[in-house]
Amino acid sequence: KAGVTQTPRYLIKTRGQQVTLSCSPISGHRSVSWYQQTPGQGLQFLFEYFSETQRNKGNFPGRFSGRQFSNSRSEMNVSTLELGDSALYLCASSIGTGKDEQYFGPGTRLTVT
């Protein structure tokens, strides 16, 4: 069974641009969560989607948004990029909304210049 995949793996953008990251969960998993990881702030929860509905959102500005499609694939969008948005963005999938067996993807490394 294939693991969680994220595309692209690396991305370089300039301030003010927008970016869309993609996450394909493990087959059969319906929950996708997104996290931002930075050296200073550690791993922080962005949002979770289950059955195309946002279940919960972390403490991030409205520039961060996401969506989930009927095949459970999820996208995350960041508009008006800031230097501080440079981070590793991880997505994780699980069968349901519980976090017991949450499998992480390899992440997308975003650099904002």
Added chain:
Amino acid sequence: EDKVVQSPLSLVVHEGDTVTLNCSYEVTNFRSLLWYKQEKKAPTFLFMLTSSGIEKKSGRLSSILDKKELFSILNITATQTGDSAIYLCAVDPRRNDMRFGAGTRLTVKP
């Protein structure tokens, strides 16, 4: 405000040593505590703990939760160089927004 505090932040040991990593938390409506190992990129799941006093084991790793004192420990016995990683503790409040600690960076020297 919910918070998860891990200690120590970093630890250097030699192969064969036993280590104990700590995670304390303050969250409302606690549901579970999870431990992850992060080596290069993505964290990998180790344990999920929901009940106090029940030790979970997987090979040389074990973990236990104390819901009264609000902490968990992760033990690694007979450490190996492959155990070198960042160990993350996360708490899952009932509203589903997991809170992670800063992690403990473990370095195991040969």
